[in-house]
Amino acid sequence: MITQNILQYESKIWATADLLRGCGIKESEWPSYMMPFFALVMIESRLVRMFDQLKAEIGEEALEDISQEDLIELIQDKGQGYNGYIFEKNQTLKDICQNDKSFDIDFEAYLHGFDSETKDLLGVDASEGEKFLDIKGIIAKLKAKKVLLGYTKEWSGIDLKPFDNSAITTLEEHIKRRWADISAETAGEQFTPDDVIGLIAEIIASKIDDSDRLLKIYDCTCGGGNLLFGVEDRINAKVKRLTQTFGQDWNDALYALAKIESRFRVDSKIEHGNTLTDDKFYNDEFDVVIANPPYGVDWKGFKKDIENDKTGRFEYLPSISDGQLLFMQHLISKLNALGMGVVVHNGSTLFSGDAGSGESNIRKWMLDSDIVEAVIQLPTDEFFNTGIYTYLWVLNKNKPVNRQHRMMLINASEKFKPLKKSKGSKRKEVDAASRLEIVETLARFVDNDYARVFDKEFFYFNKQAIRLTNVDEQGRTFASHLKDGKTSLKLSPLKLENGERTLTKFMITEYDSERFGSLVEAYEQDIKLFVSSLDYKEQPLMVTTEKALYSFDADQETLIKEGLGKREALGCGQIVVKAAFKKSTKTQVERIEITVELTPDYQKDYEIIQFHRDEAKNRAEIEAFLAKYITKPFEYLENVVGVEINFNKVFYKPEKLRDVATILDKIATLDNELKRLEKELVV
Secondary structure, three states: OHHHHHOHHHHHHHHOHHHHHHOOOOHHHHHHHHHHHHHHHHHHHHHHHHHHHHHHHHOHHHHHHOOHHHHHHHHHHOOOOOEHHHHOOOOOHHHHOOOOOOHHHHHHHHHHOEOHHHHHHHOOOOOOOOOOOOHHHHHHHHHHOOOHHHHHHHHHOOOOOOOOHHHHHHHHHHHHHHHHHHOOOOOOOOOOOHHHHHHHHHHHHOOOOOOOOOEEEEEOOOOOOHHHHHHHHHHHHHOOOOEEEEEEEOOHHHHHHHHHHHOOOOOOEEEEOOOOOOOOOOOOOEEEEEEOOOOOOOOHHHHHHHHOOOOOOOOOOOOOOOOHHHHHHHHHHOEEEEEEEEEEEEOHHHHOOOOOOHHHHHHHHHHHOOOEEEEEEOOOOOOOOOOOOEEEEEEEOOOOHHHOOEEEEEEOOOOOEEEEEEEOOEEEEOOHHHHHHHHHHHHHOOOEOOEEEEEHHHHEEEEEEEEEEOOOOOOOEHHHOOOOOOOOEEEOOOEEEOOOOEEOOOEEOOOOOOOOOOHHHHHHHHHHHHHHHOOOOOOOOEEEOOOOEEEEEOOOOEEEEEEOOEEEEEEEEEEEEEEEEEOOOOOOOOEEEEEEEEEEOEEEEEEEEEOOOOHHHHHHHHHHHHHHHOOOOEEEEEEEEEEOOOHHHHOOOOOOOOOHHHHHHHHHHHHHHHHHHHHHHHO
């Protein structure tokens, strides 16, 4: 009924901000002024509705025979809150606003007429610590601007009493979206669009049967509850199953809104705090997990807590700049043995981090655990605060046999209808028909033109490290010149020169006292800097010993040894010059030591190679790849298996090129146009 009708109040609620604008309050601050008053009218409407239902249950006559104490007890037993002004004085916010002379006193009494929990959530008596909706602070600001009565009166004219929980939740979602559009502080963190909520609910409902078993739904970043409660309402509309919702959030105001909403639902539990460091549902597991955690938000503020976490939730830690995969691991830990979930992320969770990184290891752990059933790419311009691609990760601990060790990619980037009017960055919506099509595609679990099923190992890759030995123009290495197991040739230099400076001392115990205050200062400010600047490939670096002169021929990429009238190419290698400061000991004075060494020119490299589940086949694939593409001598180093999910690679569609005749025709047309313009210029 009601959902369509209730949306007429969206503009009326938003019109209350006109008064805020008029008294100079910045638009980015409007949500903090609107939230507590929206909560007030939401609570009042539901309490009045509940009271009317109670009257209908026991009858008007029976109600008159009940004592005040018994009536209060009946109302409190409902667990939805209490307000003495409403139930004992039979007055609402609208009644209070009728008398401007007594308004301040009556409004104060009205607020203090709520039960203690409601007062805490509203922030009626808040002075220090958690203020949640901070209505006390907002009232003080409105009083200072002399608009408290006018602002309250605007809100008192909004009557939500005729509407049920689901309808009010729908209205709340629309209002929160508007707040998200203008609030830079919480932008993108608290609102999931209706159509995405609908798609998530459709996916979950498609996997749930009618049952008398309780379905427990959990959102670890529930914000104001729009995703959590929206999914619950949609599941209840499709499946005959009792549901119970659980949520946690650490944003004070949004938590308060969700907590207030939860009291008008059957045994819903909402907690306040940082899920990653203070899990309020530590011993609980759930049938369904859902979340839209913040994108690209760092966790350095509680880095030590995460690193010292004792719960075993975090198999690996992602980059400190983005905590999305921390939330993912937490959610997986909360699933019961048959649990499933849908989690919204941006693209970084698919491909950020190289093999061996925290992100790649988390993805590998998830696929190794066989918990990922599908990843769905949503259209761009789908969310209110960002135009980027977003993705739904579908988790399932109870995969059918034909889906085990397999997963599906669904490219739903074109499954949308454009909005007639943009809402912030949101210009598209996944319409009802598209949602059903996507869910049907997931249910079929077979390839089509926008979805593909893969063995999970398709997303794995080998990152094989090798140590290359570089060769000169003749294919020679300095390593081949070394004998008797030597890995380098240590020289005893008499002179080292680079065309700009010559060193003849390689054990330095004296320094220029006019330039430096100590030997260590001479080392730091002179010798160390000079040695680190040496580049045998770019400079004519020459090392003279008693028997020979050594240099590097850049054209031939080889080390050269000259002596006794003979010039010998030693193969590709390096001239390594090092300087070190040595403190004095009992047997030696402090000194600067300079060493020169010839070494093979080793280079560490990495090759990305296809992965095979079978270990022998995987090894053979690596060997075949290196034999085909690596021409220099090399040694195997470590191999790390990474995981990356690349939609562009799977669903890439090359741009269709124009044929040559069309291109030539276009060139001729342009040429004729240029000639025409040239003639006009001459005229």
